[in-house]
Amino acid sequence: MNKLKLFAENFLIYGLGGVISKIIPLIMVPIVTRLMPDSSYYGINDLSGTVIQFGSSLAVMGMYDAMYRMFFEKDEDDYKKTVCSxxxxxxxxxxxxxxxxMLVGRKVIAQYFFSDPQYTYVVYLSAMATLVGATNSIISAPxxxxxxxxxxxxxxxxxxxxxxSVSIPMLLAGHYVIALPLATVISxxxxxxxxxxxxxEWFSLKRxxxxxxxxxxxxxIPLLPNFLIYWVFNSCDKVMVTNMIGLEAAGIYSVGSKLGNCSQLIYTAFAGGWQYFAFATMKEKDQVRSNSLVFEYLGVISYAATMFICAWSCTIFKILFTSEYWSGYIIAPYLFLAPLLQMLFQIAANQFLVVKKTWPNMFILSTGAVLNIIINYVLIPVLGIEGAAIATLIGYAVSDVVCVLVLCKMKLMVVSWKFIMASVVMSCYIVIWRVSFHSNFVAGTIVAVLAVSVLMFLYRIDIKKLISILKK
Incomplete structure (x- = not known):
């Protein structure tokens, strides 16, 4: 009961904080796209974020997670302050x-990420945002x-x-390219x-x-490749779409990914409370079972949410965006599920971090990342932006499966037959949705309700137990 309370409190409080930081940009997407002349400008702004993510991964070098892990190694404040410093x-x-x-290589970066060296000034802003963001992640950690x-x-x-408050006035003034990157730096x-x-008080040069x-x-250091691989999963497809199709397609893909990344609200809520919970309970006897149950329950919730996004994606796009962006609806469900599969991977892979073996993460994620890039090259010329979204989803799915199999063999994780059946139901639903009713709101919703009912039936005993615990 205490562990459930600890997880729920951190999930809700830190999760709510993280969700607020994500939901405001999400709400602003339809407004921002209407303030820009065409989709290419939104593509440039989103690609700036891609550059920042890449630079930040290199700059932080896995130190945030390492600091978090070592912070809970001892209870003495002096030790913890030394870790932070x-x-x-x-x-x-x-x-x-x-x-x-980044400043020295600005022309190369502009050519690779924006497909045009004229955007070197965007790289300047991205470099500044990287410098601030990387150090801010450590300063805010205590x-x-x-x-x-x-x-x-x-x-x-x-x-x-x-x-x-900075970017909107700049967009209204016509500064379409630098508005969002500059706002990121100032914020x-x-x-x-x-x-x-x-x-x-937590930082001192003397410590x-x-x-x-x-x-x-x-x-x-073993975590650094993991973060770079996460970048490949989350951002490389945008760069490949830009270079293989164009900035306009990248803009549509970015908007589609933003709606798809509504799941980031679930993921962020999880990540906000997960780290504290995971390391605070890592020495308990039933830690493996607790971790496995969190994996399963959040997995089933992710599947249920994705089913309804599949059904509603087309309608949501037509309500929120201009016709220029409507074609992005098809990628939203894939990119909604992908971050949730990333969340499940981190839940499972946390077991490697608990036993201080971080290198398996790199090899497992590498397999999925390489597969993602290969499928991108094959499917983008054939299916366009949908091919890039499918590649991302498949890459994460393969990584999850391999990670779970390895951990089960190491006896660091247990997966029930119910979750395997739930995964089969999810796979069947997404195939049927794409083939039969990807733009039919009513049919999609009806089938989603039926599929979610099957998931609830599989976990009916667990649901009753959870309700009983919450009542107490």
Whole structure:
């Protein structure tokens, strides 16, 4: 009961904070697209975010997760402050290096990501956002690690509000290319100053410990390829669409992915509370069973939500967007499920981190990432943006299956027959949806209700138990 309460509290509070930071940009997508002359401008802005994600992954180098893991190793405050200080000093150095590399290679980056060297000035802004964002992730960490929920909730609400208070006036003034990247920089600097003031007692140059840094790097370095592989999954398809089809298609794909990434609300809610829960309970005897149940339950919730997104995607696009973007509805369901499969992978793969073996993640994710790129090259010329979305989904699905099989063999995870049946139901539904009723709201909804009923029947005993626990 205590573990359920701990997970629920962190899921709701940190999750709500994370969801607010995601839902505001999501709500703003239809507004922003209407303020831009055509889809290519939205593609450029979204690709700037892709550059920032790539640079940030290199700059942080897995240090955030390593710091989180080592923070709970001992209870002494002096030790925890040393962990935070060492992580920040190292990340400041790597962030500065990445910043300089981005400035020096700005023309190459502009050509590869934006398919045109004229956008070097966008790379300048992306480099600044990378420098701020990477260091901010470490500076803000003590707030979460101390479980300061209210602070986290407020700051995650303010950040997007600051960003759009800057970008919307710029869009109205006609600065379509730099509005969102510049707003990201300004918002990031504001949040970094705020967290720097709040968490200043946790960081000190004098507390840098080279021996502790070696321990942090032993955990962090094997995680770096994982974050780069996540970038391949989440962003490489946009770059490939840009270079193989064009900026206009990239803009439509970006909008489709934004609606698809409504699932990021579920994923963010999970991620917000998961890390604290996972490491706070990692030494308990029934940890394997608890982790496995979280995997299954969130997996079934993900399947149910995806079924309704499949049914409603076409209608939602026609309501929210202009006709230029309507073709993006077909990719939304694939990209709705993909982040949820990423969430399931992280739940399962956390078992490797608990036993301090982070290298299996890299090999498993690499398999899915390579498969993703290969399928992109095959399907994008044939199916266009839908091919890129299918490639992302298949890549994550393969990674999940391989990860679960390895963990089950290591006796670090248990998967019931019910979840296997639920996965079969999900697979059948998405194939039938695409072939028979991908634009039919009524038929899609009816079949979705029937399929979700099957999932509820499979987990009827678990649902009764959960209801009983919540009542108590």
């Amino acid at each position: 060492t992580a920040l000093i190292f990340t400041c150095f790597t962030s500065l290096v990445v910043f300089i590399i 707030t979460r690690m101390q479980n300061k929920r209210k602070v986290f909730l407020v700051t995650n609400t303010l950040s997007p509000l600051i960003s759009y 990031g600097v504001t949040m970094e100053i705020a967290f720097g003031i709040m968490n200043r 840098f410990d080279s021996k502790l840094l070696k321990q942090l790097l032993a955990i962090a």
